[in-house]
Amino acid sequence: MSEVPMTRYKSLKHMPSTRLLGTGTPMCAGCGGLGALHEIYDILGEKTVFVNAAGCMTLMSVYPFTPFRGSWLYTAMASAPAGAQGIRDALDILIEKKRISKAEDLQVVVLTGDGSAYGMGLSATSGTMERDLDYLYICYDNEGYGNTGQQFSAATPHAAKTSTSMGPRGFSGFKKDLFAIWAAHKPAYVATVIGSEPVDLARKIEKAMQMKGPRMIIALSPCPTGWDYDPKETVEIGKLAVKTGVWPLKEYINGEIIHTKIPRQRQPVEEYLKLQGRFKHLFEPQRNETLISKLQNKIDTYWENIES
Amino acid sequence: MYRIRFHGRGGQGMKTASRILGTALFLEGYEIQDAPRYGAERRGAPIFAYVRADKKTINERGIITRPDLIIVADDSLIPVPAAGVLAGIVEHTVLLINSDESEQTWQHRLNIRNKIITLPVETEDRAELRFIGATCTGAASRLLGIISLASLEQAIKDELAELGPQIIDKNIHKAKQAYEKVAPNENCVSQGSEITAGKYLPPDWIDLPFEAAHISAPNVWASATSMKVNTGVWRTLRPIIDYERCNKCWWVCSTFCPDSAITVDESGQPHIDYDHCKGCMICVAQCPPHAIETISEQEAAAQDKLKEEETTS
Numbered sequence: 075m076s077e078v079p080m081t082r083y084k085s086l087k088h089m090p091s092t093r094l095l096g097t098g099t100p101m102c103a104g105c106g107g108l109g110a111l112h113e114i115y116d117i118l119g120e121k122t123v124f125v126n127a128a129g130c131m132t133l134m135s136v137y138p139f140t141p142f143r144g145s146w147l148y149t150a151m152a153s154a155p156a157g158a159q160g161i162r163d164a165l166d167i168l169i170e171k172k173r174i175s176k177a178e179d180l181q182v183v184v185l186t187g188d189g190s191a192y193g194m195g196l197s198a199t200s201g202t203m204e205r206d207l208d209y210l211y212i213c214y215d216n217e218g219y220g221n222t223g224q225q226f227s228a229a230t231p232h233a234a235k236t237s238t239s240m241g242p243r244g245f246s247g248f249k250k251d252l253f254a255i256w257a258a259h260k261p262a263y264v265a266t267v268i269g270s271e272p273v274d275l276a277r278k279i280e281k282a283m284q285m286k287g288p289r290m291i292i293a294l295s296p297c298p299t300g301w302d303y304d305p306k307e308t309v310e311i312g313k314l315a316v317k318t319g320v321w322p323l324k325e326y327i328n329g330e331i332i333h334t335k336i337p338r339q340r341q342p343v344e345e346y347l348k349l350q351g352r353f354k355h356l357f358e359p360q361r362n363e364t365l366i367s368k369l370q371n372k373i374d375t376y377w378e379n380i381e382s
Numbered sequence: 383m384y385r386i387r388f389h390g391r392g393g394q395g396m397k398t399a400s401r402i403l404g405t406a407l408f409l410e411g412y413e414i415q416d417a418p419r420y421g422a423e424r425r426g427a428p429i430f431a432y433v434r435a436d437k438k439t440i441n442e443r444g445i446i447t448r449p450d451l452i453i454v455a456d457d458s459l460i461p462v463p464a465a466g467v468l469a470g471i472v473e474h475t476v477l478l479i480n481s482d483e484s485e486q487t488w489q490h491r492l493n494i495r496n497k498i499i500t501l502p503v504e505t506e507d508r509a510e511l512r513f514i515g516a517t518c519t520g521a522a523s524r525l526l527g528i529i530s531l532a533s534l535e536q537a538i539k540d541e542l543a544e545l546g547p548q549i550i551d552k553n554i555h556k557a558k559q560a561y562e563k564v565a566p567n568e569n570c571v572s573q574g575s576e577i578t579a580g581k582y583l584p585p586d587w588i589d590l591p592f593e594a595a596h597i598s599a600p601n602v603w604a605s606a607t608s609m610k611v612n613t614g615v616w617r618t619l620r621p622i623i624d625y626e627r628c629n630k631c632w633w634v635c636s637t638f639c640p641d642s643a644i645t646v647d648e649s650g651q652p653h654i655d656y657d658h659c660k661g662c663m664i665c666v667a668q669c670p671p672h673a674i675e676t677i678s679e680q681e682a683a684a685q686d687k688l689k690e691e692e693t694t695s
Contacts, residue, residue: 086633087633089633089637091632091633091636091646093636093642093644093645094642095606095642096605096606096607096608096609096642097608097609097613097641097642097643097655097657097658098608098609098610098611098612098613098641098658099608099611099613099641100426100427100611100613101640101641102392102426102660103426103616103617103641103660103661103662104640104660104662104663104664105640106640108640108641109638109639109640109664112640112641112642113637120605134608135602137600137601137602138600138602138607139602139607139608139610139611140602140605140606140607140608141606141608141609141642142605142606143605143606144605146602269638269640270638272633272637272638298662299392299393304663305662305663305664306662306663306664306666306667307667308640308662308664309638309664309667309668310667310668359546
């Protein structure tokens with residue numbers, strides 16, 4: 075193990091109390107992605123430049139309004155990592171030519187949804203890891219193309235109903251393992267986070283900030299609109315995603331994968347599923363035991379190796 | 383030809399309402415078009431949907447610019463420029479607004495003489511809000527005066543088939559209630575005239591000369607300007623902190639509020655910014671000592687008014 079710096083965020087008491095991200099964004103009430111982003115932004119601070127691929131969060135900065143205190147750039151859906159390369163290069167040149175001081179340097183942060191991260195933008199992202207680009211990638215993963223009415227994406231879980239998988243069995247595909255794909259590139263850092271676990275999130279962002287090279291974060295983002303539940307349940311569903319083992323909190327660092335929060339006595343996956351309208355067809359009009367146990371088995375298989 | 387335009391917020395079911403009305407008109411023997419406008423579909427965003435109906439072939443296409451009937455699911459949309467509720471309004475345009483305020487108030491406020499029919503919202507129960515679409519469609523059917531109750535009921539059954547009998551019955555009930563309520567205004571919507579291609583007004587073009595990116599790209603040179611946007615008007619429910627029960631943990635509500643709308647002062651007391659709280663109620667669900675209560679915006683507004691009166695008298 076290499077020297078992992080001591081964390082400032084030992085417990086909830088040590089969490090930042092500032093709220094840097096501006097109010098008044100047009101995100102849905104109860105947006106899990108915005109929840110994660112505002113927690114992340116409190117840790118990252120103002121010395122950042124966000125490169126945003128097309129998606130829900132593009133709507134956050136619509137002229138003349140922005141919730142950010144630093145810079146923000148909009149790119150097409152597949153090109154945010156390429157945009158980050160351009161900005162990083164420009165900053166490096168400015169520093170080299172002494173047009174800005176080292177103290178004025180900015181963290182380059184890519185912000186995309188799962189449509190871009192798991193699908194359209196994957197090739198550009200792979201390129202940045204190949205070139206060891208010094209940047210932070212934040213994917214808010216709401217498991218579908220939320221901004222256009224929740225069509226399925228490569229991040230949609232098996233059996234979920236989306237506007238393009240309406241049948242009694244829901245989405246026939248399986249959620250792509252982006253963590254593994256990213257980790258296979260051997261970048262500086264890969265981590266999964268969720269807004270409902272703010273201390274775990276804060277420690278990971280803090281760690282990523284102190285590193286160089288590609289640092290990749292996937293934030294599972296419960297989505298009241300796309301997942302069809304009452305907005306007040308966002309944090310509860312997030313907590314259940316961790317407690318049921320659906321969303322493993324882990325990090326890839328120095329060639330190793332470490333689970334940062336192993337749920338003791340995992341709850342049955344249906345506790346997570348039954349709160350969401352997108353899985354309602356698993357319980358009504360009658361319980362689909364086959365499909366529920368298929369989902370449970372997949373989770374059990376994943377954790378078998380880790381728990382033992 | 384009847385030209386009907388729907389305005390609502392994402393999640394209020396205006397897209398579905400336009401489909402139901404379209405189907406009901408179809409069942410009455412009309413040729414119809416119904417389509418939502420492509421755009422942001424997130425909850426709370428202004429949504430548009432259009433229905434055209436005629437006894438002859440409809441050659442018109444695209445968005446409706448001269449509506450005969452405008453249906454507004456949410457009166458907070460009227461002052462929102464992006465919603466364009468009053469766009470293209472003509473003398474005979476009828477407005478159907480879901481609002482607790484009177485026709486006269488709206489006529490005065492908007493400075494128009496058009497016929498306005500309001501449907502009181504009555505409830506702030508979130509579960510009830512799902513039926514705004516049915517209420518609007520029921521009322522609109524009566525205002526048009528060409529849709530029978532049987533066709534309306536059938537259209538709801540057809541369009542909501544996958545939602546199950548319970549929800550369908552509730553929608554039919556709501557639609558019928560509204561259908562009865564606006565009976566005095568039956569048949570008040572008249573058909574707009576045909577517009578021939580030659581009579582179309584040319585659009586107001588503005589010539590934008592090509593300029594360098596540093597001039598033409600919209601740049602924002604200030605930070606956190608989004609705070610100027612009053613997202614508090616989205617709220618239908620209001621969270622209220624009971625400071626006697628609040629244990630000053632300081633972080634739960636403030637950290638979990640996705641909108642940064644809860645800040646904590648030096649003594650550890652949280653404060654909700656009602657100009658920006660969207661009413662998601664995550665704070666209510668997460669507060670460990672259950673110190674945050676929910677009241678409806680309607681009730682809250684009434685309480686505010688009382689307080690104001692007390693202080694002025």
